[in-house]
Amino acid sequence: MTAAPGVPAYRQAPGEPPSLVGSRCRGCGWISFPARPVCGGCGAEPTDEVPVGRSGRIRSSAVVHHAPIGFEPPYIVALVELEEGPIVFCPITGCPPEEGAAAPGTAVVLTVAPARPGGTPVFQFRPAHA
Amino acid sequence: MREVFVLGVGMHPFGRFPDTPLRALAGAAARAALRDAGVGPREVQAAYFANALGGLLTGQESIRGQIALREAGVAGVPVVNVENACASGATAFHQAVLAVGAGACDIALAVGAEKMFVGDTGQTLRALAASADVELTHDMGLQFTAIYAMRIQARLASGSLALRHLAEVTVKSHRHGRLNPYAQHRKEVTAEEVLASRPIAGPIRLLMCSSVSDGAAAAVVCSAEVARRRASATAIRVLACQLRSGALGAGREGQLSTAARTVNAAWEQAGLGPEDIDMVECHDATSPGELLYYEDLGFCKAGEAARLLEDGDTCHTGRIPFNPSGGLTSRGHPVGATGLAQIAEAVWQLRGEAEGRQIARARVALAQNSGGWLEGDSAAGVATVLAR
Structure with a gap:
């Protein structure tokens, strides 16, 4: 596709x-x-x-171990609650791809980058303290 | 609305059938349902054909129902192609029930079929990921298991579920599936095997996941008059069938889930509640998802799913068996067929014809089908209450 x-x-x-x-x-x-x-x-x-959506909080996240073609696992995906209310799905960057690294409640900020080698730039969040 | 009955059901077994095309899967299930109902193909007055992925996987668009239903001798009458992600099957059933209930026809056929083994698993997984908003999720590495993984991970973090519960509900699923001749996975597994299987996303392991699958299921629905004239002893009453889509802002704090809104509408239509239900077929696309549905569908309070499982209430011999068929996890999940397979299982249980997996007391059953994903919740939901 x-x-x-x-x-x-x-x-x-x-x-x-x-x-x-x-x-x-x-x-x-x-x-x-x-x-x-x-x-x-x-x-x-x-x-x-x-x-x-310049900032938000992690609602829930998971480490992906079995990835779609082109993606290099492990990586983290999450539902992020934007400070304005909407819920968005996106990858989480800027932290190790381990359980607990993007725990519910973690403050995150918006960034734009490809989520896979050679991918198109997409919106992602990274922990605010990183 | 007029009273509506299920006169017959049928399935093509779920599994890997590389040499069987979509139309043959669909045709086999449709013919089985018509035979079961004692209805000839030319007596069908309207047909609803559910399929979710065929367009992307085979390139056949637009008229998949007209092609497939010819295999069962059904043509000339209104044929509606139904596409509603993993809830396509129950959506087709819902449309057939509406047609008969509204008095537009007396005999309608609903068929759901999916052919997911197309020689390229990557292509199948990409097609599945297209059940989200692809403009917003493109190139983000979305795979559907991660959606369940996020919800389950949050429950593990809060302490209301533990890994052993995820393993135990998986063991239960496979124990049930072993008894179902239509199931894709018919082998019992141990909790240790479950937790040692390959990690897929978060705490979700391979043995907790529903599989890529080929299969089909069908139901014949009819008016009270037709049910009386035919095999009325086996006609099953449709007490409720409700279809909902995900609400705007669905996943936000304090919002009822799509599944909860859908089942609440079904309780209202049926004049019943969870306490009146003898068995449930729910949409466990991953086995731990069943635990979330215990709460979402109102069979226990929020946070008490683990106890319901540990008490044995939801196993085959328990107070309220969930997924006696093995559910999506063990029966397999050919997505467009799943909702109608749930209906077929409920009908067989209510008629006392489920053989080795027959539950003790089956008078009223709930079938719950979910589909797609938008704003952090299911994009579609169907809840059906059936009674003998």
Whole structure:
């Protein structure tokens, strides 16, 4: 499968930290990721595109031992709760691929890099203290 | 809605059948269900065909149902192709139940089939990973076992589950599967073997995982009038069948899971609750997932899954057997067929025809099928309550 022409998941201006592309409801303030024209909280329009996800916390994580072709196990994947509320799936970088290294509650910050050798750049999180 | 009955069910065994094409798997299950129901192919008034991965794995898109159902002599009538990830099978059943319940027809056929052994396991695993939002997860190394692993890892970290529980529920799954002639894995395993098997993701080991599989399952559903005229003694009543999709913000703090919302809707439709259920077929795509469903489906309180397992309540001879068929882990998980295999098992148990794996008291059964993954939760869910 080739890369789908994706929704704009993240943005990164030169010299700036990256952010995810979310949306905020003009009515109730609910944040969606990815950005959507209709609010996921109250169902109203319009919403405004907002940068989100510069930081978050690990909700849950696991070390992948049996990887898809092209990936080099072990590596960590996680569900990250963005500081604005949405839950996102992505790889965790910047810590050893061991159980407990990205424990629930760990504060993480956004980064953009390929998750496999020769891969396309994707959004990931790394522990904030690293 | 009118009353709806399951008049017959059938399966093609789950396993590795390299020389059997999708249409032959589907045709065998459909013909078995029609024979079981005592219904001829030309009496079928509508058919729903579930398949999740055939487009990616074989290149055959769009009309897989019309092709496959010809193998059972079903053509000319409305044929609807149903694709809803791992919940495709139960979704097809749900559509057939709606068609009969609404009075649009009196006899409908639901068939689920999947052909996952295509000579390239990498291709099959990529197709499975496409049950998430591929635009957001592309090139992130997502594999579906990791989704279960993350949830189980969090429970291990909190202390409400221990590794031995993951091993024990796996031993139970394989013990049940050994008794099921339709199951892919029919060999008992020990807890030591489970924990020594190859690590796949987090605490999930190879023997805890449902396998790539070929197989098919089918059900004939009908109106009360048809059930009365035919083999009414074996007709099983559909007390509830509910389909839901994952809610916006599903995985966020304090949200009910897709499975919980779905089963709650089924309790409401049936006027029953977990205390009324004699057996459950649940979507244990990895065996420890069954432990999470004990809580999610309301069979014990949050955090008490380990005790339910340790008390033996969910084994074949227990108070509320879970997955007497062996579940996805031991029966195998040809994804589009699984939901209908759950229905078939429940029907056989309720009719007292499950032979060596027959449970003692089967009057009311719950079948629960999950599919896909979005925002940290299942993208689809189906819950069905059946009664004899």
